[in-house]
Amino acid sequence: MSAKSKNLILKSGNSHKISEATVSRLPAYFRALTQLAEATQVRVSSEELAALTGVSSAMLRKDLSHLGSYGTRGVGYEVEFLRYQISREMGLNNDWSVVIVGVGNLGRALAHYGGFGSRGFRVVALVDADQTLIGTNVKCGSEGKTIELVVHALSDLESVVKKSGARLGVVATPAEGAQAVSDRLVKAGIRSILNFAPVHLVVPNGVDVRKVDLASELQILAFHEQRKAV
Amino acid sequence: MSAKSKNLILKSGNSHKISEATVSRLPAYFRALTQLAEATQVRVSSEELAALTGVSSAMLRKDLSHLGSYGTRGVGYEVEFLRYQISREMGLNNDWSVVIVGVGNLGRALAHYGGFGSRGFRVVALVDADQTLIGTNVKCGSEGKTIELVVHALSDLESVVKKSGARLGVVATPAEGAQAVSDRLVKAGIRSILNFAPVHLVVPNGVDVRKVDLASELQILAFHEQRKAV
DNA sequence: GTTTGTGAAGGCATTCACAGCT
DNA sequence: AGCTGTGAATGCCTTCACAAAC
Known part of the structure; x- marks a missing residue:
């Protein structure tokens, strides 16, 4: 669903524990990303996404780092790509x-x-x-x-x-x-x-x-x- | 409101911080105590109240200890008295x-x-x-x-x-x-x-x-x- | 120069385990 | 003997701060 042919690390055995605290915040990140996508924003920094969801940027980065390395240093995160990764991680593709x-x-x-x-x-x-x-x-x-x-x-x-x-x-x-x-x-x-x-x-x-x-x-x-x- | 003339420590400067985690559990304790009171139960142990609210007995005791020393060793807590103390602490007497x-x-x-x-x-x-x-x-x-x-x-x-x-x-x-x-x-x-x-x-x-x-x-x-x- | 990803540090909450009362 | 109240220990979560990558 996104961007350059980013290395599709579909690590199947992706079950290294994500902490409960992180899981509880993923829906908020997902929702903010959905809004940004609807506003056709392409990229977002940890600072901006953190402000939208009411957490610190450090916490946001740490949370996302548990899902994988989906950002680009010096640039930020691609909205659609990150949104897709979170939805996949949370099982929102299923009905x-x-x-x-x-x-x-x-x-x-x-x-x-x-x-x-x-x-x-x-x-x-x-x-x-x-x-x-x-x-x-x-x-x-x-x-x-x-x-x-x-x-x-x-x-x-x-x-x-x-x-x-x-x-x-x-x-x-x-x-x-x-x-x-x-x-x-x-x-x-x-x-x-x-x-x-x-x-x-x-x-x-x-x-x-x-x-x-x-x-x-x-x-x-x-x-x-x-x-x-x- | 309750029981023997327990030493009424209405410590007015009662503002030593109660942690947010404890505060978030007080409503559940209060509700369980209300149920017990309606069932005319007089006393309750930390073990029993903890089971009713889904926490460990140690955590319950630590939570309650932040409000004051309202239990009796070897006996337990008096339902009405404890209920009143929690309601006071939480401001449920006000409308x-x-x-x-x-x-x-x-x-x-x-x-x-x-x-x-x-x-x-x-x-x-x-x-x-x-x-x-x-x-x-x-x-x-x-x-x-x-x-x-x-x-x-x-x-x-x-x-x-x-x-x-x-x-x-x-x-x-x-x-x-x-x-x-x-x-x-x-x-x-x-x-x-x-x-x-x-x-x-x-x-x-x-x-x-x-x-x-x-x-x-x-x-x-x-x-x-x-x-x-x- | 900018921003991510992450060890290390710090702070907070829970559990343990037992001393202290009744 | 039984149960509370609580220091100590443990574990978890957040923040700090900076190296790594662009």
Whole structure:
């Protein structure tokens, strides 16, 4: 996808550990590079890309150095080439199918969320326990392709996961049901869960959980805000 | 609020730094303690509370030791007392007023979100740029008290912030408008911002921003998921 | 001259392991 | 005997600073 015939080091055994801290920043780099590419900018320095993503230039360079030596000294990085390398490293070329459990306000917001579809994530199934929701249609995706998905019954969770081929599960249920939902997602073969319920999910080894806790974020802000008052 | 006449060390100059890592875990401890209190459990060990929140018992004890010496050796912690100390430390006794900018799916989901109201956060104002939304009513809060809020025009942002007395701002706009919204929130006096837009916000010193990036979370999961495939 | 890539240094967070209370 | 609180040790992440490459 890019530039001069740069030495295509597709080192297949590319599994020397990338630290978790670095992984957590790659999406931000990827997004900034996408913006730059859309603005048809060809090259970018570590300084500039760092400013766009809110990290120091030294940290950015160290992060990127873990992926490979994709820059040119004295020049910078080529936007398209670096963007492609990051997308490859993060598996954004694959299409990732997502099942959302819990179609309340949050679940629905996630289903509509444009940021997913545009980055290789596709919501392929919706599940809820509420009898009045089951069987209804919900719009998924935003810009361009919006499809409608039927809300499936919680009791069909396992078969829905298997039929849809989802590999990523989103838990957007109330706290009470979250652990049970998680257990069943795991039983159905899901090994990566994004949890919005305000509880700590216990899962077997080999299963990843990331937690997003909206109220906690506000609490952390409030803590600092409180300290600011003179 | 609690138990025996424990020596009430209300050390007013209680500003010896608590590390950011510890602060980020306090909300989880608080939530677990709330659950235990509702289940009328009186005491809890570091081991048990740690299991509920997904940290090691040693880390939990070190975290709590930064707040003070609120446990009893050989016994454990008293649930209500510890809960109160954490809530005080985090400023959850105050009422925190929140303004949400961007009343799309996500903004609306946040407005409805029950977890806010129940922890001292109150959504007091909604702002959006969309002419078709301005002037309409949106339900806020969930269990029990749901109120309706009028959506205000983006051009009224500053006056809305000042009238409502909001100290916390939530940016739930598309990426394009987020920086401008942030600038205006800061100008209106807001010094703590929760940002859901997928951009890095640049703010003056003294202003805190926390970022929640839904697509990034999925990308991070996908990264690990990719590595699992045998 | 400019900017990357990277050892080395420094700082921060977590775990260990046990002294100190109850 | 049991559990907390905490110095010491470990490990991880970030920053520094400069050699290497253009």
